[in-house]
Amino acid sequence: MEDGCSEDPLLPRSLDSLHNEKNTMKRRRPSSSNHALPKDILLHEQNDYGILDQHPESLSQNKLNYKQVVIFLVAYISMGVLCFSVVRNQITGKKTNEILDAIYFCVVTMTTVGYGDLVPNSNLSKLLACILVFAGMTLVGLVLSKAADSILEKQEILLVKATHLQEKLGKSEILKQVEAYKTEYKFVVALSLLLLLIILGTIFLYEVEDLSLFDALYCVCATITTLGYGDKSFSTRAGRLFASFWILISTLCLAQVFYCLAELYTERRRRSLVKWVLTRKLTITDLEAADLDQDSTVSASEFILYKLKEMGKISEEDIAPVMQQFKNLDIDQSGTLTKSDLLLTTSSDIQS
Template sequence: MAEALLGGHDYIVLPLTGNQRVDPRLQRFRRSKSVPEMSGINDGHLLPPSEFLLHTHLPSFKRVAIFFIFCLAIGTVCFYFLRDQIKGEKINGILDSVYFCIVTITTVGYGDLVPNSVSTKLLACAFSFLGVALVGVIVSKAADYLVEKQQKMLIQALDMCQKLGSTEISKGIETESVRIKHLIDNVQYKCFITASLLVVLVIIGTVFLAAVEKLDIVDAFYCVCSTLTTLGYGDKSFSTKAGRIFAIFWILISTLCLVKLLCYVVEIHTERRHKAFEWYLIKRSTNFDIES
């Protein structure tokens, strides 16, 4: 049984196993001064409780959304005052400014409205880099969420292998398998709903472009796909007042929906890898119990 830390001394005592007797002078090692003192650790607990590490939060994009709205407002005001220095097919000053700011930040860049002066070109460069930075923040938050989820899964798997006895292994396998299957089914359902919403958005965008912008069905679908993937060749775009009002909301919703769908696909892959990893740990624990 492990002995307690020696009070008042900078020594760590190694645990004794069985009836083994070791000279206490050989058991003591000085603690490195560069390592922080672990004064809050109780006997038998070398690590904090797993509940402390299992605090995984869903990615919050509230600050990103607030920052995006702020940048959109600033960009709209700037492009409105510089609207005479933007060339292309214009409809309304405020509408064109919001529309141009959206297609710049989302890096769609149709090309129907383009900057035509030094100031507008520099401003467009700033907002295009800002859009890339926003995408990077969103991807970073999603990646942090997936990493935290992986860490949570690993800790849960290790805790289960430590807590289960040899008589409870089979029951633990069945319970954990049902739980993970439920999680995978839940994420798959969300993925299906998001994919269905994305298909609906594609159909709505295609029909709208064909009906309002008077594009051919193939050209309308081509414009929708180039928008969703932020390709934005510019040969097909929204050129009417109603079309640009629609584009302001449709571009944001559809691109965010696509990003959400990709996150769910990655999460499904993560859950399946976790299921395989837990099975490996449980089987290994079972084999260890049989051998011992």
């Protein structure tokens, strides 16, 4: 249900764009040395093109923000509430306030908690519940995971600031720190939020719903995991109002914790592989394999490509089409691209 890769190439991260500003400035400074590999040349941003030349989707995708998510969510719940207000007589169970019950039923259904304290008992209401749960799963899975991700990212920065308060880090240093231990910070933030929500839910159920402390915690666990046996649930007006918000946030939060945990595991293994690739001894066989243009020397870019392939970061499938484009552009077939190739392309464009 979660949108797999958080490293979405089309959603430029806010951290990246900050990097980019810095680097653009760096690149404009006239380069003093004109030989081997100055450091700042390596720091091109991921999307190194001007604003007019931007990929159309990358602009529009950038705009999927909180506002849109909130609008989606409100629209969805409103529609659900409207439907269930119409068929309210076809739902059995303990009722409180008409609209409150509809909202509560919507949230309990779309998060798949499904206590069963309110149950549809006609074909129409059953059909509506089925539609609601599928639509809810899609919405929660596809849209909110993105929102949660960016919310967590903002919290991370606060966390780093708090833990390094005495050191007075600059903004760029904080961003660097967050970037390096991104996954770890995200996990800690999600876990802290979850604990807070668990405590909040337990206290509420204990105080308002008159459960014992143990039963309150049991009900919290059964809810956030979306188990929802329904032996304990929210039966008062205040309870259902609270539940409508609390269930939505806490189920998402637990899912995010599990997601971060999986990410953390993958990331750790990736780091271990990267470390191994970078520290293992280079052999002559490696040199020969890395020597892409077969000139018996391995340039920096050849070395980087070779090592990134070894790390599994890139594969043949990624390289093959780019290589094809390189060959097409290399009109004078020199094995390198120069300004003369570009001029030849332009003139052939004009001729055709």
